[in-house]
Each structure stands twice: as structure tokens, then as C-alpha cells.
Amino acid sequence: MEQTRFEYRGFVVxxxxxxDxxxxxxxxxxxxxxGQQRASGVLGHFDSAEEASAFALSAGKDExxxxLWHPAAA
Structure with a gap:
């Protein structure tokens, strides 16, 4: 399945x-x-795929x- 990609501050989420x-x-x-990729692991469970995707996008942007504010933590 093709996943939607979002560009954010020079990264792709x-x-x-x-x-599940x-x-x-x-x-x-x-x-x-x-080209390096990093996966979050499970961030939470939601009633719909749309809610889960929206939360994942928000969490990715937060990461x-x-x-960017704490580069040593990356």
C-alpha cells in the first residue's frame, strides 16, 4: 500500500x-x-485509521x- 508522505522542515514524515x-x-x-529513516514504534491505538494517521503525523512533526532544538538527542 502506498503511504502518504509529508515534507516538514527538511524531513519527510x-x-x-x-x-491491530x-x-x-x-x-x-x-x-x-x-536518506536515513527512523521508525517510531507504536505511538498509541485509535478507533479509526484516520485518527491514527493524524496522530502519527503530529508525533512525527514533534519529533x-x-x-532541531536538541540536535544531540538525535
Whole structure:
């Protein structure tokens, strides 16, 4: 399945929602300009794929903001 990609502050965020035991698990993949990818793991469970994807996108953006403000933590 083709995943929607969002560009944010020089990074690409790919929010994902996977059906998991009656709910949708939210996850995000973050790609930097060198092609390195980092997966979030499960961020939470939601009633719909849309809710899970929206949460994953928001969490991905928050992670990028944190990396830009705290580069040693990346």
C-alpha cells in the first residue's frame, strides 16, 4: 500500500496506521535529507485509521522539532 508522505522542515514524515486487535496502531517513519529513516514504534491505538494517521503525523512533526532544538538527542 502506498503511504502518504509529508515534507516538514527538511524531513519527510510517513504516518502509518495498522489494524491491530480491533483498533488502529499509529506509527511514523521519519526520513532525513541523507536518506536515513527512523521508525517510531507504536505511538498509541485509535478507533479509526484516520485518527491514527493524524496522530502519527503530529508525533512525527514533534519529533523533528525536538531534534532541531536538541540536535544531540538525535
Amino acid at each position: 510517513i504516518p502509518m496506521a495498522a489494524f 486487535g480491533g483498533l488502529y496502531a499509529a506509527m511514523a517513519i521519519i526520513c532525513d535529507d541523507r 523533528i522539532d525536538h531534534r
